[in-house]
Amino acid sequence: MNRSPYISEAPSVSSIMLKVLLALVPGIIAYVWVFGGGILVTITLATVTALLAEATMLKLRNRPVQPFLTDYSAVITAWLLALAIPPLAPWWLIVVGTLFAIVVAKQLYGGLGYNPFNPAMIGYAVLLISFPALMTKWPAALQLAQTKLGFADQIQFIFSGVLPQDVKLDAVTSATPLDYLKTQLTLKHDVASIREAPIFGALGGKGGEYIAMAYLLGGLYLWQQKIISWHLPTAFLGALALISGVFWVINPAHFASPLFHLFSGASMLCAFFIITDPVSGPTTPKGKLYFAAGVAVIAYLIRAYGGYPDGVAFAVIFMNICVPLLDMHTQPRVFGHEK
Amino acid sequence: MNALVNFTKIFKFHGGVHPPGHKAESTRLPIGQLPLPEKLVLPLRQHVGNIPKVKVTIGDKVLKGQLLAETEGTVSAAIHAPTSGVVTAIDDATIPHPSGLPDRCITITPDGKDEWAERHPQDWRNTQCNELIASLRLSGIVGLGGATFPTHIKFRVGCKSDVHTLVINAAECEPYITCDDMLMREHADEIVKGIEIAKRLLGAEKVLIGIEDNKPEAITSLQAATTDTSIQVVVVPTLYPSGDARRLVHLVLGTEIPYDKRSTEVGVQVFNVATMRALYRYFELGEPSLSRIVTMTGNVQQPQNFEVLFGTPLPHLVKAAGGAKQGTTHYIMGGPMMGFDLPDENVPITKAANCIIAVSPNLFAPPPPAMPCIRCARCADVCPVNLQPQELYWFAKSDNFEKASDYQLFDCIECGACSYVCPSNIPLVQYYRYAKSEIIALDKAREAADLARERNEFRLARIEREKQERAQKHAERAQGAKQEGEKTPAPGAKQNVPSSPATSGAEDAKKAAIAAAIERAKAVKLAAQQAGEAPKNTEPASAEIKQEIAEIDARRKNVGLERPVAGSAAADADKQAKIAAAIERAKAAKAAAEAAKNANDNLITKE
Numbered sequence A: 001m002n003r004s005p006y007i008s009e010a011p012s013v014s015s016i017m018l019k020v021l022l023a024l025v026p027g028i029i030a031y032v033w034v035f036g037g038g039i040l041v042t043i044t045l046a047t048v049t050a051l052l053a054e055a056t057m058l059k060l061r062n063r064p065v066q067p068f069l070t071d072y073s074a075v076i077t078a079w080l081l082a083l084a085i086p087p088l089a090p091w092w093l094i095v096v097g098t099l100f101a102i103v104v105a106k107q108l109y110g111g112l113g114y115n116p117f118n119p120a121m122i123g124y125a126v127l128l129i130s131f132p133a134l135m136t137k138w139p140a141a142l143q144l145a146q147t148k149l150g151f152a153d154q155i156q157f158i159f160s161g162v163l164p165q166d167v168k169l170d171a172v173t174s175a176t177p178l179d180y181l182k183t184q185l186t187l188k189h190d191v192a193s194i195r196e197a198p199i200f201g202a203l204g205g206k207g208g209e210y211i212a213m214a215y216l217l218g219g220l221y222l223w224q225q226k227i228i229s230w231h232l233p234t235a236f237l238g239a240l241a242l243i244s245g246v247f248w249v250i251n252p253a254h255f256a257s258p259l260f261h262l263f264s265g266a267s268m269l270c271a272f273f274i275i276t277d278p279v280s281g282p283t284t285p286k287g288k289l290y291f292a293a294g295v296a297v298i299a300y301l302i303r304a305y306g307g308y309p310d311g312v313a314f315a316v317i318f319m320n321i322c323v324p325l326l327d328m329h330t331q332p333r334v335f336g337h338e339k
Numbered sequence B: 001m002n003a004l005v006n007f008t009k010i011f012k013f014h015g016g017v018h019p020p021g022h023k024a025e026s027t028r029l030p031i032g033q034l035p036l037p038e039k040l041v042l043p044l045r046q047h048v049g050n051i052p053k054v055k056v057t058i059g060d061k062v063l064k065g066q067l068l069a070e071t072e073g074t075v076s077a078a079i080h081a082p083t084s085g086v087v088t089a090i091d092d093a094t095i096p097h098p099s100g101l102p103d104r105c106i107t108i109t110p111d112g113k114d115e116w117a118e119r120h121p122q123d124w125r126n127t128q129c130n131e132l133i134a135s136l137r138l139s140g141i142v143g144l145g146g147a148t149f150p151t152h153i154k155f156r157v158g159c160k161s162d163v164h165t166l167v168i169n170a171a172e173c174e175p176y177i178t179c180d181d182m183l184m185r186e187h188a189d190e191i192v193k194g195i196e197i198a199k200r201l202l203g204a205e206k207v208l209i210g211i212e213d214n215k216p217e218a219i220t221s222l223q224a225a226t227t228d229t230s231i232q233v234v235v236v237p238t239l240y241p242s243g244d245a246r247r248l249v250h251l252v253l254g255t256e257i258p259y260d261k262r263s264t265e266v267g268v269q270v271f272n273v274a275t276m277r278a279l280y281r282y283f284e285l286g287e288p289s290l291s292r293i294v295t296m297t298g299n300v301q302q303p304q305n306f307e308v309l310f311g312t313p314l315p316h317l318v319k320a321a322g323g324a325k326q327g328t329t330h331y332i333m334g335g336p337m338m339g340f341d342l343p344d345e346n347v348p349i350t351k352a353a354n355c356i357i358a359v360s361p362n363l364f365a366p367p368p369p370a371m372p373c374i375r376c377a378r379c380a381d382v383c384p385v386n387l388q389p390q391e392l393y394w395f396a397k398s399d400n401f402e403k404a405s406d407y408q409l410f411d412c413i414e415c416g417a418c419s420y421v422c423p424s425n426i427p428l429v430q431y432y433r434y435a436k437s438e439i440i441a442l443d444k445a446r447e448a449a450d451l452a453r454e455r456n457e458f459r460l461a462r463i464e465r466e467k468q469e470r471a472q473k474h475a476e477r478a479q480g481a482k483q484e485g486e487k488t489p490a491p492g493a494k495q496n497v498p499s500s501p502a503t504s505g506a507e508d509a510k511k512a513a514i515a516a517a518i519e520r521a522k523a524v525k526l527a528a529q530q531a532g533e534a535p536k537n538t539e540p541a542s543a544e545i546k547q548e549i550a551e552i553d554a555r556r557k558n559v560g561l562e563r564p565v566a567g568s569a570a571a572d573a574d575k576q577a578k579i580a581a582a583i584e585r586a587k588a589a590k591a592a593a594e595a596a597k598n599a600n601d602n603l604i605t606k607e
């Protein structure tokens, strides 16, 4: 029987996924530095929930548990979701979100390789729609907070919702830069004066911009390791810069600069870690360009005009729907064929 | 390395992979010669095309180079005695083919004298081109790169052909294989002479030798041998599969041969270096194709290249390489990217055998279990044809053959680059082979069903016509009788022929018959139109035809209707088994069909 090739030189699915996790580490370190250690608790909760949910579903679906558990794709989903939701949200929020992502968005569609939507983004969208108040209550960066919560205080708050005696909730939370920008713009302030508020940094939000840069660093590592191709991040960041640039040039008083958009919200996480999910994304080079650009444009429009401060999750989910179409219409020219 | 610098532009193709070469192992020693084996088993099928006609019988004494079997039909190749001896058997034996099925072979027991038959070198420079080409039919030369296409067919276009450029394939891009490398190092002059002959036979102006840069010694000797010629040695970067003919032509010429055309249609002909040497030996020395260089490598004591007579049993070759090392489980013919498991150690070396690899689990580990496709598109990044292997895989797996064809499945060269990089260890190429064979089988079944239906329609039309004719005759006779009756109203006439009302009766019958015929023809046409879907309107068919159609429909259903549930483990395992079975079936069917062509027709109906 002919079963060639007999040799292979492929990283295993596990090693690919582990590298993605590794690439998230700088972002997590920056996150801890900016918002405190609470995120580590959230990530741990998400990871445990994801693995348990994955194992249970695999069992129920009569599939081998071990190889699929050690492909680490569930862990990536867990980490991404944990990094996307507010770090001091109550413990059950991340558990519910992760459960939904793994059980519904991934396993019920057939598990690894078969999910048409990015599971983390589905989890995020479900939480945002169901618990909008919790999902928009972000802590202030530690550098800005009037009162700094210690690690133990953060843990206590996550699990019980109780703050130390002398601390008021308002003292530890703050609007996110995108959120703040949006509400201030509706109050007819212009961008320049809004950005003088202390929560803004040189590029995006104070603190947040460092996390974004750490994501960028991790993303470049993934690109260098050939885990992701240049197409997705470049097209996403390029399109986001372009569309925000056009609006900004037309009316700089009402629209924030491209740099602000690139380094705010989930932009960098999206560019390198979310839209690069291979399973729910397109496979052709051109399809990747259109996909990423589409996410950027929709996310920007939601930021500028929509009801939510950041639109990355909805943009990704919408573009996921378009993937089969994109793939079909962007087939590269086959050797020896006319286009 | 300076000598390797060449200034010819290289036109890269998409994708490609860099598997470890493992060529050093078998190039440490020069090409070795083997002692005469105890017997030589020559399969009649060592080439693409018809089986040649056997010209000897058991007991015949033959001389070295004597014709044993001559070409049959256009695409076929002759077979000669590799040494002198006696024909001791003409029977079925296991041949080196993935199917593992036995096939007809001529066995020669050497007499040890290695005595030549009369050789007829030809003064190829001063002989009519047509004559030379005609004589090539007797050479037994086939493409020695592994494709084994009869070489004389490639020259059929003739001396005033439109072929302006020869591309000589010296890339040898597969790992482990070094037979061409060693041949070039040691016999570059013979290769170059062969090229000159090919150039004359095709009337080509330009010759480019494409060789990968991992063979510096071969490049040097080729450059030395071509200094006084117009032949250009083009060094291409080492990248699998640059030795694929279409890829190589693109590399050295920048010409993309359209998928539906042959290279000759764009004025290019491609030959392998070893074939060129065989051409030289045939015309200059009068030696037909009797041997080839074979790389014996892998898990053997001393990997080496050998000049091996066709028909030499593999164990003889293994022994010459010092014997198999411990842990050898079986042998592969060809390279690790496109080769196949030999069904048995006891197979003869044939014209296709460029390389034999002794395999141990340490050398080629069995692949880990396949995971689902994660759509990472690594496969698409390396596909030299720029296909989308992940889509083809999806379509093949779900038996969506139409889509697979739409995505140019048949352009896939089965190079294995996609599987080579797949993180999910999916045996992609096996899925493609499966899909291709199923599509071919479906097309054949469809053709056969259409043919049967057509035959049936034809038969119906004939019956109708005969009926009409009978009615007509009947009517004419009645008419004649009536006229006769009118002329001579003999009393007896009335008893024999129908009288006046009969005339109109006969005419009515004729009309009715014609009307019925038209009706039935319509019905048949309708049935034919519906036939694509459900050819059930087989009412007037004869029993055999009915059965034939039914069988074909059943086969069609077998192939098309069992769609597995995506993602279910059972379905996956099922599919794997089905693929394996289909591959075997296709192979068996193919082998059977070919065997049937030879003599026994009954094999073909077995599945």
Ligand code: SF4
Pocket: B372, B373, B374, B375, B376, B377, B378, B379, B380, B389, B390, B393, B418, B421, B422, B423, B424, B425, B426, B428
């Ligand atoms: S390399 Fe394998 S896993 Fe990746 S897209 Fe191709 S078939 Fe799927």
Ligand code: SF4
Pocket: B382, B383, B384, B385, B386, B387, B388, B389, B411, B412, B413, B414, B415, B416, B417, B418, B419, B428, B429, B432
């Ligand atoms: S085997 Fe076929 S699909 Fe795979 S890389 Fe080669 S040509 Fe492309």
